[in-house]
Amino acid sequence: MRSFRLLLLPFSILYGAIVFVRNWMFDKGWLxxxxxDFPVICVGNLSVGGTGKSPMIEYLIRLTKEKYKVATLSRGYKRKTSGFLVANAETIATDIGDEPLQFYSKFTxxxxxxxxxxxxxxxxALQNLPNAPAVILLDDAFQHRKVTAGFNILLTPYHDLYVNDFMLPAGNLREPRSGAKRADVIVVTKCPQGVSESKMLQITRKLRPKGHQKVFFTTISYAETIQSENDKLLLSSLKDEFILITGIANPKPLLQHLNDEGVSYAHLKFPDHHHFSESELKVIKQKAGNKRILTTEKDFMRLQGSLRNLYYLPIEVAFLANEEAFQKEVEDFIDLMI
Known part of the structure; x- marks a missing residue:
């Protein structure tokens, strides 16, 4: 697979050049x-998927919602509708996408x-609403250069730093590494729990942040309980084998967590944001039988109502150090703009 991707390097160089010129034209003001003049915060990455944008958006919601009227704005990836939509009690995943529905389900x-x-x-459209928000959180909009967000949070996974990657299709970068200069803060996500201060310093040096940028490190905090539409169970209480369904870009951290917990499962892996067909659901039901089915919170948004005994494992962002400094960066920006 690696040798095949190396054969694609010429295409990566061409694609990278096109994106570089586009960014340069935006930087020069030609596009x-x-x-x-109000707080617009962007959470994004340089690579395709799997960096932890949704948990970071949820972290920012928790940080700001008590003090300000907050809105999230997403593209609504793989939704079957078009145009501007606001989630309500009748909204389903195909209306707005799984991640926005996840935000609505949690914060309503x-x-x-x-x-x-x-x-x-x-x-x-948000500013024209009767209850217009004071703060707007842009989900996955780092490459959407038609908007200049006031504050940009760039995410990069611990095991897949953008500085070690290549442009598509040989690698996973959507734009050249130089695009990182637009970020106000860089967050290294999905770190191992025990990563040392010396390792953090080593990674920070490797990222070579600009003078105005600060680097933070986070990990995934998994809940002790799994949840269904009307039930909660301790993950550690699962003694029998269950079926694990993932439709996310990188399920490895979840698999590692479940292995560390010592639970037994059979894994059915699907592509990121996968929409499950009736035939696939039938196969899952046959494999599951009377077993419990565990999935991610994002996948749960698409699968709920289609499978029995369906649970999800909630996750949150947890800072390994300097959380207050990160919060201050965000809050100072908002206070400056309001």
């Missing part, structure tokens, strides 16, 4: 980018959850 009326492929259109 229009809209900025705003505490925030506004919206989708619109054109972020400038979405931001304008």
């Amino acid at each position: 229009k980018s809209t900025s705003y 009326d505490e925030i506004i959850v919206s989708v619109e492929a054109q972020r400038t259109v979405g931001i304008e």
Whole structure:
């Protein structure tokens, strides 16, 4: 597989050159980018999927929702609708996408959850709502250069740093590494729990942050309980084998956690944001029988109502150090803009 991807390097160079020129034209002001006089915070990455954007958005929601009216704005990846939509009690995953539905399911009326492929259109629509938000969180919009967010949070996974990667299709980068200069903070995600301060320093040096940038390190915090629509169970209480279904970019951290917990499972792996067909659901039901089925929270949004004994394992972002400094960066930006 690696040798095959190396054969694709010429295409990566061409693609990288095209994206570089596009970014350069935005930087020079030859392509229009809209900025705003209210807080717009972007969470994104340089690579395709699997960096932990959704848990970071949820972290920011928890950080800000008590003080401000907050809205999330996502593209609504793989939804079957178009245009600007705001989530409500009747919304399903195919209306707005699994991750926005996840935000709405967790926070419901505490925030506004919206989708619109054109972020400038979405931001304008949010500002025209009767209950217009004070703070807008852009989900996966780092490459959406038509918007100049006031504060950019760039995520990169511990085991797959963007500085070690190549442009698509030989690698997983959506834009050249130089794009990292637009970030205000860089967050290394999915770190092992016991990563040392010396290792953090080593990675920080490798990332070579600009003078205005700070680097933070986070890990995945898994809940002790798994949840269904109306039930909760301790993960450690699962003595019998269960079926694990994943439709995420990188299930390895979850698999490692389950292995560390010593539980027994059979893993059915699907592509990221996978929409399950009736035939696939039938196969899953046959394999599961009367066994419990465990999935990720994002997958649960698409699978609920289609499978019996379906549970998900909640996750959150946990900072390994300097959490207060990160919060201060965000809060100082918001206070400056309001």
